[in-house]
Amino acid sequence: MTLTEFRYIIALAQEGSFSRAAERCSVSQPTLSVAIARLEDELGVLLFERGKGFVSPTDVGTRIVEQARQALLEADKVRQLAHYGRDQLAGPLRLGIIHTIAPYLLPQLICALRPVAPAMPLAIEENMTANLAEMLNDNELDVLVIALPFEQNGVVTRAIYDEDFKIIVPRGHPWEQRTSMSPEEVTGAEVLLLKAGNCFRDQVLGACPQVSSPESGVRLGHSIGTIRSMVASGLGISVLPEGALTHPYSNELLSVIPFIGPSPARRIALAWRTGFVRPKAIDALLLALSRIDNPAYRMQPGLIRGLGTADA
Incomplete structure (x- = not known):
């Protein structure tokens, strides 16, 4: 055989x-x-x-x-x-990342990673969590950037940062001047959500229970960018992660309203197979992530512990 x-x-x-x-x-x-x-x-x-x-x-x-x-x-x-064996930071790293994170985190991550591991380019697969999990299990990917919770046998996860959710409304909307809102107030026939299968959609529904009530007429979009544009055009309102609303994604046609604290949020993490043979590559990612300066990302304490320890 x-x-x-x-x-x-x-x-x-x-x-x-x-x-x-x-x-x-x-x-x-x-x-x-x-x-x-x-x-x-x-x-x-x-x-x-x-x-x-x-x-x-x-x-x-x-x-x-x-x-x-x-x-x-x-x-x-x-x-x-x-x-x-000679250099764990030499050669491509196969990175999987979910749709609602990729456009916002990747440009910052790549800039921060270049000085840390200049000989380690990223081969990027953008997909849904379930597909990425299968590809990680089949050794088609080395590491994932996903939203927690995420559990899979033989996989290690490390929390990276927390990201608050924000309400967005078009200019001229009755809520435009609100300084904060509660999750229970997000309801009505004008809420825009991602299509089924996106974990961020499920997180929004969990944070804002009224959105999924029978009285709510939810409208759907394929991506965060599309939803942001539809809200700016006046079609409705939505709840999006803060990183998708900061520069260069801010829009003068949008008003961003924070939630009353504690704000709903999502926790983002790295995930990789137990015993992955390039632990220093994982640590290089963690080091690069720790150097990202974005107020939308509240980095977890103790994110880095020194190169070569990510498999511990």
């Missing part, structure tokens, strides 16, 4: 099609089919049930595919150890 055969059976289990699995592995369908049949002969068990229009792992196949996945992870650790 070979690591290549392991990649083939993992791809087939995920795709459920020989043609799609072959395309994913960049080989011809006969090459993939022969390799999997050869592995089944070697192991003496049927890994996949073939039928008209479907391919599905058998019970033992499911267990073997999972073990193959773990074997690939361990093999990749060997490669990474060899590659980064």
